[in-house]
Amino acid sequence: MFKFTLNQDDVTVAGDKNLLEYLREDARLTSVKDGCAEGVCGSCSVLVDGKAWRACKLTIAKIQGKQIKTIEDLSSHERDVYAWAFGKVGAVQCGFCMPGAVMSAKSLLDANPTPTPAEVKSAIRYNLCRCTGYSKIEQAIHLAAEALQVNAIPDGENRAGKIGTRTVRVDSTEKLLGTGEFVDDMQVPGMLHGAVLRAKHPRALVQKIDVSVAQTYPGVVVVLTAKDVPGERLLGHIVHDWPVMVAEGEETRYVGDALVVLAAETKEVARKALELIRVDYEVLNPLLSPADQIAEIGDVPSVGSFDCIIDARGMIVCPGFIDTHSHSDLEVMVNPYVEAKVRQGVTTELLGQDGISMAPLPKKYISPWRKNLAGLDDDSDELRWDHETTDRYLRALETKGVGLNEVTSFPTVISAWRRWTSTIASRRPKNSRACATSPGAKWRSATMAFPPASFTCPAPMPKPLN
């Protein structure tokens, strides 16, 4: 048997239990919020003999003979003062932490009616607020202190909510005084209690989730995993990449990612059932910052072992660009450095585009093809035209040396250009023979009515040669 005073009533409780649980479940004082139940958030702050305490850290046995006060015990005037002050400065947003913050404020102001800013900060140091930050709460406490001093509330508060005017949030007072109900504050006859199994590791591969034992546990009504989510399972404000529940085969991203949701007849059964779920994890190193994503470059040797050191601060370091459609076929034979491309960051270029290339080219077609190309890819007396095959063309490039990585495709001409080039098309070998005469060509290129230096779309994709 434990005896104490709760909001001026003498109370006798038969067995020991957690004070937060007693206040919410038995005394039904739901202004005392259950935010974390482990002494971190301060949302369950109550007064114990005038001092603010987190109820979740206390038991009935520990408050034997003491005086417990919740926000319900505030005088009508005190309620008006706190509701006015917190509402006026906009301290109340989601409002979940507010009754706890008010109890911390009351504890301070009852003992110290004219606190300094440092004292106000200190009084709410155990009250976490994730909406407003703390400056508005501090302003509210100073305002409340002044109003309690003069025992009057300035009137003329705007609650009309007209556009362009400052106004008090409509649900500010209910949230502040704990009369507004959050879901966890509601009780419906016959209702079920939910519980969520959350990831134990900030980053782990979820290999298997076994809910079979939990499913058959007496009192459990339903057990749900990612497989049971109909429709869109990924959430997110901008990028939808956050799973409602992490599925088998996926990775967790933080401690607290949901894996399983279940419903049971009582809270105790729901909690017990969670313990019966087996999850096989492969624990991975967590990614704690964007830089972690690029941390696997390898060991950097000591500074002295480098030929030169490049300061790339503020720069982008990326793989060399690949010019997928280039007409340097002739240029590389004369000037292998192709400065026009290197200066852009191109390190690899694909030749033989638009059905135009230096090879394959049987000798009897050199003259007409050279005249044709002279107008397109340029011409030069320095060029040799007698490669005949792609292989020999590429060997000529290798012998001279190339500045960039050079790749060629076997050119074919289709569509409109076939007509345009009909007079010269006959000099091209048939495809099957072409493959034999152009070893080294990586693809067949094709074209559709490409006037030089302009584009059409969609571009035909190259097909690999067999």
Added chain:
Amino acid sequence: MPCAYAETSELIDLCKVIADFDGAFVKTVCTDGLLGGKPHPGVFGSFPRVLGKYVREEKALTLEDAIRKMTPKPAEVFGFERRGLLKPGYFADIVIFNPDTILDKGTFVDPIQFPAGIAHVFINGQLVLTSRDVGRVRAGKVLRKSRVH
């Protein structure tokens, strides 16, 4: 593939087309132009133009998407082994550029102008370009089908 040198009236559509990574249009970037005579400015500036004009100025696509189109995507499509990514065991084809200044400079009137903002280029591990000069290094390789590169 659309021309990156569109007239202003076509610019908005062009931005959409360039940003359309998985669509039928711009999967990769290229120059498609002839070097001789008076070339198209794209021959000298297509890549910096995408990074300067379409990524930085028009914000038509992200830098990451642009680079993906410029190197890992074509390497994957055309099967260039060990190119297109910065990874141990890959060929050191590397570009270092300044995202704040990169831009093509050529115009249709005066197309032969090198772009701004490219600081260093490595080809197969050899430094071939610094902000000051282009090294006369034949660092390239001819990439062939069915040969180990």
